Amino acid sequence: MRILNNIKAIPFVQKYRYSVILISSLSFLGPLAFLPQLVGNDDLCGVLCMRRFYLYFPGMTFEDFFTHINVAFIGVIAFALILLTTFFYGRLWCSFLCPVGGLAELGSRMLNDRWKIEFRALPQVQIRYGYFTVYLVLMPLLGISACTLCNFITIPRLIEALQGEYRGIVYIVSSVGLVNLGLLFILGFFASKGRAYCQFLCPIGAADGLVNRLGAKFNFTHHIRVEKERCTGCNVCARACMCGAIQMVDRVAVVDQLSCMSCHDCVDVCDWNAIEWTPASRHKEPKRIKKHVQIFPDPNWQSINVHDQPKTHIASKKVNRVRLINGLIVSFFLSFIAVTSVMAMA
Amino acid sequence: MRLFLFTQGFFFQLILFFLFTTSIVYANERHSDPDGCLSCHALTGLQFIDKEGLLRVSTIDESHYYSSLHGSVPCKDCHRKISHYPHKVENGYVDCAESCHVNEPSKGEAYTHKPIVEEFEKSAHGQGLVKDFAGGNRLKEELEEVNPSCRRCHANTAYIAEDQMEQFKTAFMHTETECGTCHQGDVWRDQFGGHILRRLVGSRWKKEGNNKMCIDCHANQERMAKVELEDPETHEKHKVDRRWIDATESYDRTLHSRILKTKIEAGASCLDCHAPTEKGKFRHNIYRDEDKLSATHPEKLAKTCAQSGCHEFANTPLNAGFVETDLHDVDQLQILNWLSLIDSERLESNWQRAFYIVGIVVIVFIFGAFIWLFTGIKAKKQAPILGNDSFEKIMIGRKIRKKPKKKPVVKKKSPPVVKPEVKVPPAIKPEVEASPIVKSEVNDNSIEKAESNSDKGKPSV
Numbered sequence: 001m002r003i004l005n006n007i008k009a010i011p012f013v014q015k016y017r018y019s020v021i022l023i024s025s026l027s028f029l030g031p032l033a034f035l036p037q038l039v040g041n042d043d044l045c046g047v048l049c050m051r052r053f054y055l056y057f058p059g060m061t062f063e064d065f066f067t068h069i070n071v072a073f074i075g076v077i078a079f080a081l082i083l084l085t086t087f088f089y090g091r092l093w094c095s096f097l098c099p100v101g102g103l104a105e106l107g108s109r110m111l112n113d114r115w116k117i118e119f120r121a122l123p124q125v126q127i128r129y130g131y132f133t134v135y136l137v138l139m140p141l142l143g144i145s146a147c148t149l150c151n152f153i154t155i156p157r158l159i160e161a162l163q164g165e166y167r168g169i170v171y172i173v174s175s176v177g178l179v180n181l182g183l184l185f186i187l188g189f190f191a192s193k194g195r196a197y198c199q200f201l202c203p204i205g206a207a208d209g210l211v212n213r214l215g216a217k218f219n220f221t222h223h224i225r226v227e228k229e230r231c232t233g234c235n236v237c238a239r240a241c242m243c244g245a246i247q248m249v250d251r252v253a254v255v256d257q258l259s260c261m262s263c264h265d266c267v268d269v270c271d272w273n274a275i276e277w278t279p280a281s282r283h284k285e286p287k288r289i290k291k292h293v294q295i296f297p298d299p300n301w302q303s304i305n306v307h308d309q310p311k312t313h314i315a316s317k318k319v320n321r322v323r324l325i326n327g328l329i330v331s332f333f334l335s336f337i338a339v340t341s342v343m344a345m346a
Numbered sequence: 347m348r349l350f351l352f353t354q355g356f357f358f359q360l361i362l363f364f365l366f367t368t369s370i371v372y373a374n375e376r377h378s379d380p381d382g383c384l385s386c387h388a389l390t391g392l393q394f395i396d397k398e399g400l401l402r403v404s405t406i407d408e409s410h411y412y413s414s415l416h417g418s419v420p421c422k423d424c425h426r427k428i429s430h431y432p433h434k435v436e437n438g439y440v441d442c443a444e445s446c447h448v449n450e451p452s453k454g455e456a457y458t459h460k461p462i463v464e465e466f467e468k469s470a471h472g473q474g475l476v477k478d479f480a481g482g483n484r485l486k487e488e489l490e491e492v493n494p495s496c497r498r499c500h501a502n503t504a505y506i507a508e509d510q511m512e513q514f515k516t517a518f519m520h521t522e523t524e525c526g527t528c529h530q531g532d533v534w535r536d537q538f539g540g541h542i543l544r545r546l547v548g549s550r551w552k553k554e555g556n557n558k559m560c561i562d563c564h565a566n567q568e569r570m571a572k573v574e575l576e577d578p579e580t581h582e583k584h585k586v587d588r589r590w591i592d593a594t595e596s597y598d599r600t601l602h603s604r605i606l607k608t609k610i611e612a613g614a615s616c617l618d619c620h621a622p623t624e625k626g627k628f629r630h631n632i633y634r635d636e637d638k639l640s641a642t643h644p645e646k647l648a649k650t651c652a653q654s655g656c657h658e659f660a661n662t663p664l665n666a667g668f669v670e671t672d673l674h675d676v677d678q679l680q681i682l683n684w685l686s687l688i689d690s691e692r693l694e695s696n697w698q699r700a701f702y703i704v705g706i707v708v709i710v711f712i713f714g715a716f717i718w719l720f721t722g723i724k725a726k727k728q729a730p731i732l733g734n735d736s737f738e739k740i741m742i743g744r745k746i747r748k749k750p751k752k753k754p755v756v757k758k759k760s761p762p763v764v765k766p767e768v769k770v771p772p773a774i775k776p777e778v779e780a781s782p783i784v785k786s787e788v789n790d791n792s793i794e795k796a797e798s799n800s801d802k803g804k805p806s807v
Contacts, residue, residue, distance in 0.1 A: 045604075046604045046605060047608050047610070057657075057668065058659065059658075059659040059661070060659040061658065064657065064659055071601070071605055073610075112728060114730070115711050115714040117731065120737050121739070141664060141665060141667060143667015143668060143670045170678065171677075175697035175698040178698065179700050179701050182700075182704030182705055183704070239742070244741055343662075343664060
């Protein structure tokens with residue numbers, strides 16, 4: 001009964017999301033896996049691979065790039081579709097459909113909170129894009145195949161192993177498989193909210209996040225947005241966010257669009273209707289009116305938007321360490337490509 | 347000027363000649379049998395029992411032969427030792443290395459397969475019945491011979507691909523699949539035919555078909571297990587390992603093969619790596635990996651991967667790691683011995699050492715995540731074991747107070763309370779002390795109070 005009550009307490013959108021993840025897991029993974037089998041692959045490897053084609057090898061030409069695209073063209077089409085939907089609707093693939101991250105999340109949500117690791121406080125943008133550059137650029141060079149740390153193959157293999165198929169069992173008992181399995185547990189099942197792999201290591205998520213941030217700059221696209229005039233800075237959404245994407249800046253919730261997955265967790269939690277998945281922030285009637293509380297007209301506790309006063313920031317001349325690290329990551333990536341392409345040409 | 351006009355006119359004539367006469371050239375009688383071999387060999391049921399007691403069929407299907415690559419070549423051009431009827435069986439063997447019937451237009455020399463045969467003889471397959479095109483007794487070759495003859499690979503395969511055969515039958519309303527039965531003497535048939543001795547190149551020759559040729563022998567695990575390999579340097583013979591026996595199966599697990607199976611020609615066939623296209627070579631130079639001449643020798647591997655159309659970037663020294671991918675990975679194969687899974691030799695790597703650290707943490711957490719089921723501990727707030735405070739501190743920005751010292755424990759340790767009625771007023775004291783602090787907060791600014799309330803998840807003003 002306690003479990004039933006717990007399930008009943010889940011907000012509607014989240015129930016919907018969990019069921020969609022379940023359906024996609026069933027259709028992409030394991031004994032059914034009918035979507036991969038339509039293509040002729042029984043797992044998410046081969047023509048379905050979405051992750052390998054954009055790797056950079058020193059001395060690579062555009063011809064090589066197109067060969068890579070040709071080899072896994074279905075995966076490339078799927079990846080392009082994901083990016084397109086992300087631009088218009090936020091990272092719905094990641095939060096609603098992705099069978100790999102979704103399975104880890106569902107597993108994590110079923111476990112007791114006591115035995116979990118809180119990863120959300122780590123500087124995830126820097127870690128993610130730092131690893132992303134390593135993944136794109138350094139790992140191919142070092143000969144570590146990008147497939148070695150691919151979670152898109154770990155979970156299908158895990159399910160194959162549960163079925164008793166030899167390929168999965170051998171993979172899991174191989175040394176690479178063991179480490180992948182460990183990562184799945186630590187960054188998946190035992191991570192708080194279960195999305196640590198998505199936050200830190202997933203290259204598709206990293207590329208998706210960049211597009212998400214680009215899309216959020218336009219008015220007509222659907223993204224998780226905050227209405228500054230409504231936000232009380234109560235931190236409820238920040239605590240509920242499974243990606244740790246929300247942080248209070250001057251008592252107003254600010255969504256980090258690089259990390260936000262549009263999972264609607266924050267929308268369900270907010271009492272003031274301040275955070276929404278909308279094209280652009282707009283005024284609306286409050287979702288619920290509390291006893292003896294009137295929100296309109298403007299409440300006197302309304303937070304003040306401090307973003308309009310940039311002069312004080314410039315005057316302080318503080319070195320913004322986060323921006324410095326971001327710049328280092330980008331410059332490392334670009335200079336590495338420039339240097340190696342020149343070296344390969346010579 | 348006249349010369350110019352003449353040459354120009356000649357040129358046009360030449361073009362016209364080609365335009366109008368090509369059909370005539372092809373229409374010429376291609377089916378030449380000047381020696382009359384087919385007067386006997388075309389008979390169905392021409393069979394004999396050889397010395398070893400095997401029934402051997404020597405019927406030659408006329409239509410097959412005529413439409414083959416060598417269909418216009420008289421029998422005696424290749425079967426040279428046969429001078430008169432009746433002839434010995436051994437005299438019928440063909441040496442592919444001899445010069446033959448066609449004069450190559452560029453050099454004017456007689457065409458020969460000699461360079462191909464020489465290349466093949468040096469290769470790993472080359473110690474067999476090479477000189478005999480047909481491989482002598484074919485049955486014997488099939489059963490006993492380790493190395494293939496020419497005929498073994500350049501076999502008599504159907505022109506229309508097997509998977510297209512049904513489609514062809516319905517589309518053309520054909521029940522018969524031998525073109526020659528009905529289309530005898532048709533011009534197009536000579537151009538499109540090509541049965542005996544296929545060239546394994548051309549637009550219709552797919553890589554998967556190419557692989558079929560290799561798989562024909564190499565997928566036979568029982569036969570492959572009998573093979574003894576010779577070390578190229580020490581010439582010591584040793585038994586083959588699993589990597590050799592199941593090479594076909596492990597290849598099937600690679601992306602190279604899986605992509606070919608989805609009809610995308612971007613994958614690599616066996617020959618693409620083991621005998622890549624090289625200048626002056628004819629793709630017969632297959633060697634073992636240990637051999638330095640081999641295209642798959644570690645030293646040459648980067649160059650092989652970097653063939654045109656494949657991983658061209660592999661050839662730069664910066665990508666030295668790229669070629670280390672194992673394309674015949676035994677780990678992908680069916681498990682024969684379950685104990686081999688935990689073989690230390692197989693697992694030995696840095697990844698394993700990483701797992702020792704990761705694995706211990708995982709085990710502790712698996713144990714811990716389910717222990718609450720049995721202990722029955724009910725805590726109001728279940729905080730993550732690692733890094734919960736860091737989230738509150740860094741993301742939320744809350745200052746976390748140190749836990750108050752457990753005073754009630756001290757109280758419990760002093761059970762004999764003699765006069766509880768007297769000591770009532772001191773118990774109220776802390777409440778009195780606490781209340782003015784709350785009041786002052788409310789008075790100072792309402793925002794802080796709103797925040798402190800909302801921290802508990804119940805925002806109210």
